[in-house]
Amino acid sequence: MQGEYTARRIEVEGIVQGVGFRPFVYQLANLYNLKGEVLNTSSGVSIHVEGPDKDIDSFCREMKNNGPPLARITGVSDYPETVKNHKSFSIAESREGASRSVLVSPDVSICDDCLRELFDKKDRRFGYPFINCTNCGPRYTIIDDIPYDRPNTSMKHFRMCGKCQAEYDDPGNRRFHAQPNACHDCGPFLTLFDNNRKMIDGKNPVEKTAGLLKQGYIVAIKGLGGFHLAADAENDKAVYTLRKRKAREEKPFAIMSYNLEIIKEYALIEPEEAALLSSFRRPIVLLKKKAPNPLSCEVSPKNKYYGTMLPYTPLHYLLMQHDFTALVMTSGNRSEEPISIDNDDAFNRFSDIADFYLTHNRDIYLRSDDSIVKRTAGNNRFIRRSRGYVPEPVFLTRNTQPVLACGAELKNTVCIIRHNKAFLSQHIGDLENLATLDFFELTIRHMKRILDVYPEIVACDLHPDYLSTKYALSQKNVKLVRVQHHHAHIAACMAENMIEGPVIGLSLDGTGYGEDGKIWGGEVLIAEKSRFTRAAHISYIPMPGSAAAIKEPWRMAASYLYDAFGEEMWGLDIPVFKEKSEDKIRFIIDMVSKKINSPETSSLGRLFDGISAIIGIRNKVCFEGQAAMELEMLSDDNTEETYDYEWTEDDNLYKILTAPLIKGVVADLNNGVHQSVIGGKFHATVIRLYTELCKIIRKDTDIERVALSGGVFQNSILLSGMVKLLEKNGFKVYTHKLVPSNDGGISLGQAIVAGTDI
Numbered sequence: 001m002q003g004e005y006t007a008r009r010i011e012v013e014g015i016v017q018g019v020g021f022r023p024f025v026y027q028l029a030n031l032y033n034l035k036g037e038v039l040n041t042s043s044g045v046s047i048h049v050e051g052p053d054k055d056i057d058s059f060c061r062e063m064k065n066n067g068p069p070l071a072r073i074t075g076v077s078d079y080p081e082t083v084k085n086h087k088s089f090s091i092a093e094s095r096e097g098a099s100r101s102v103l104v105s106p107d108v109s110i111c112d113d114c115l116r117e118l119f120d121k122k123d124r125r126f127g128y129p130f131i132n133c134t135n136c137g138p139r140y141t142i143i144d145d146i147p148y149d150r151p152n153t154s155m156k157h158f159r160m161c162g163k164c165q166a167e168y169d170d171p172g173n174r175r176f177h178a179q180p181n182a183c184h185d186c187g188p189f190l191t192l193f194d195n196n197r198k199m200i201d202g203k204n205p206v207e208k209t210a211g212l213l214k215q216g217y218i219v220a221i222k223g224l225g226g227f228h229l230a231a232d233a234e235n236d237k238a239v240y241t242l243r244k245r246k247a248r249e250e251k252p253f254a255i256m257s258y259n260l261e262i263i264k265e266y267a268l269i270e271p272e273e274a275a276l277l278s279s280f281r282r283p284i285v286l287l288k289k290k291a292p293n294p295l296s297c298e299v300s301p302k303n304k305y306y307g308t309m310l311p312y313t314p315l316h317y318l319l320m321q322h323d324f325t326a327l328v329m330t331s332g333n334r335s336e337e338p339i340s341i342d343n344d345d346a347f348n349r350f351s352d353i354a355d356f357y358l359t360h361n362r363d364i365y366l367r368s369d370d371s372i373v374k375r376t377a378g379n380n381r382f383i384r385r386s387r388g389y390v391p392e393p394v395f396l397t398r399n400t401q402p403v404l405a406c407g408a409e410l411k412n413t414v415c416i417i418r419h420n421k422a423f424l425s426q427h428i429g430d431l432e433n434l435a436t437l438d439f440f441e442l443t444i445r446h447m448k449r450i451l452d453v454y455p456e457i458v459a460c461d462l463h464p465d466y467l468s469t470k471y472a473l474s475q476k477n478v479k480l481v482r483v484q485h486h487h488a489h490i491a492a493c494m495a496e497n498m499i500e501g502p503v504i505g506l507s508l509d510g511t512g513y514g515e516d517g518k519i520w521g522g523e524v525l526i527a528e529k530s531r532f533t534r535a536a537h538i539s540y541i542p543m544p545g546s547a548a549a550i551k552e553p554w555r556m557a558a559s560y561l562y563d564a565f566g567e568e569m570w571g572l573d574i575p576v577f578k579e580k581s582e583d584k585i586r587f588i589i590d591m592v593s594k595k596i597n598s599p600e601t602s603s604l605g606r607l608f609d610g611i612s613a614i615i616g617i618r619n620k621v622c623f624e625g626q627a628a629m630e631l632e633m634l635s636d637d638n639t640e641e642t643y644d645y646e647w648t649e650d651d652n653l654y655k656i657l658t659a660p661l662i663k664g665v666v667a668d669l670n671n672g673v674h675q676s677v678i679g680g681k682f683h684a685t686v687i688r689l690y691t692e693l694c695k696i697i698r699k700d701t702d703i704e705r706v707a708l709s710g711g712v713f714q715n716s717i718l719l720s721g722m723v724k725l726l727e728k729n730g731f732k733v734y735t736h737k738l739v740p741s742n743d744g745g746i747s748l749g750q751a752i753v754a755g756t757d758i
Helices: 021-031 053-065 112-118 162-169 205-214 236-246 271-278 314-320 343-349 434-451 467-474 485-496 547-551 553-571 575-579 582-594 604-614 626-634 659-670 675-701 716-728 743-756
Strands: 005-015 035-041 044-052 072-081 089-091 190-194 219-222 227-232 254-256 284-288 305-309 327-331 356-360 372-376 379-384 394-405 415-424 457-461 479-483 503-513 519-527 532-538 646-650 653-657 705-709 732-734
Touching: 005 053, 021 035, 021 044, 021 053, 021 089, 044 053, 053 072, 112 314, 190 205, 205 219, 205 227, 205 314, 205 356, 219 343, 227 236, 236 327, 271 284, 271 372, 343 356, 372 716, 379 743, 394 485, 394 743, 415 434, 415 743, 434 467, 457 467, 457 743, 467 479, 479 485, 479 743, 485 503, 485 519, 485 705, 485 743, 503 604, 503 675, 519 604, 519 675, 532 675, 547 553, 547 604, 553 575, 553 582, 553 604, 553 659, 575 604, 604 626, 604 659, 604 675, 626 675, 626 716, 653 675, 659 675, 675 716, 705 716, 716 732
Parallel strands: 035 089, 219 356, 254 305, 284 372, 394 457, 457 479, 503 705, 532 653, 705 732
Antiparallel strands: 005 044, 005 072, 035 044, 190 356, 219 227, 227 327, 254 327, 284 305, 372 379, 394 415, 503 519, 519 532, 646 653
């Protein structure tokens, strides 16, 4: 006996649309000889199933534990239902409802089955650059609304041919309800143009593009989430030309290679990195360089790493098969602007950059840059969280009211909380121009629509001049919550680790507007999600020229030296004084002394900049964080020796003095100590002094948990060393693994603080 014949309604939430979940349910129901139907709703998937109790139980268990590879179930509700005497099990039409809480899948790389078909000369999709199935292909970038059905995607413009329609309608086919399903006869196609928008004749635009790249030309290539600007990574002249045209002097370029074996020709790959590179998410992974290697030195100058990815679209595979060691595949944008997604826009914006354009006629509804991940301290760490991961949510410890968080100015993302899920947007960029602001506002509108959430609580940064703050202030009929930058960092770390406060929060970065109107960045906080107390910080130092001091670290060097030595600094024999004239330095010191355009900062990021300039590494930067990054690249990470350090204490607030450290660095310079040793000692000093402060605060508060956040923790030496020493001293340490530690994670923290403060 199999038990009573009953019926149930099963509501499934999560990433269950566009990932083959309904055909999986259909086949599973037939396996257990159950009757009923399955359909998409605006909340997920709804199943009506009839049969013996025991078989339904087995069906439910199998459904939860062995779903399709891209499916992610986040909730299952089971209700008794009236038996309707269905004669079979079927897949019904999608149904819209009042609730719209379905989770949309990220864009994912081509699967192995489609890849085999792509290169199978007997397959009807041989060489088709848009091949896909329910297990792979575009999702987030082509969806306009939910449910995730073809009419709500950019594929609505392409009517399927008879063969594709038959696949689409067959529950037993891998392409059943694969919304981007298409072929040579009915789907999108590629076109190659020259710089004058003249179409290049040829039956194989990919082969022609490969030939152009081998000749040293730069090609704008339309991909999944936007355009790339491509060049042959072995061609010095081509890579240099791309740098010059794009006005990207020294920032590393991302590169793409056909497979892992080719990557091993120029980079070292650990097993965990190989798994990450090969995953269906296909991020850019930072890999240590091999020396020597065949790539141009212009790809990643003065850096130990290459940002490398494998192909993730069929177009990439078709292109990369033409015997390239690697192609530069950098984001298709002008400096500080969003990645281009529109053909006409690309022609206009890249007219003086690209020689040719490989485009297609499938619209991209929402741009999405490549994600960037680095393996550090035993875990994957995001530098940028975007394609392949967004819009998967971060799960929270409890439900909260809907919140929109507007993020920071740099590396902006936005975040919307719905129930117990926090949805971070893809990387938006630096909110410093109209184009990025337009993208920011478009992303908010898009997320509100597909999540069906219109929050009445809006969170933003304290800084009054951020465009994200101004946007928040312009919203009507909402509760506005302004969140201190470094508190948001720690709240984000707490949220992704699903912990409640209090914690000791080390919030270390370059810039954040403080509650006292000064620029924070070297902070130790006693933090909960709803509040914080400042327990310690680096003592304030003037930033001569304000923002100019970020772009010209020698200004910070002068400020730190003057603080440490006073007028005696003029007798020092150090690199920064040889690079800059005495008149220029005296002008800077005059600004500091008279407090002219010299806001005070407690930033650890600025201290990194100052040290970099003092020891002769970098006086002027071409991109954010360059001076600190090159200091890290040069530093000996095995050094345990430290410089002297000290702090003062006033009313339970500890202030870290920089003068002893600066004097120690200068003494080593005078004694001929190598830059790598000085850099190593500096890192070790920062690790040791913050650990000692945590021990003092633990004694005062009994708090044994430490949360690490802020852009400085992208530094592998600092993160690994801090985790190791804190754990050695008995602390439980929490770090970022789901969102970036830099300002890309700020919006999550803002949302958490605003959602808690209600």
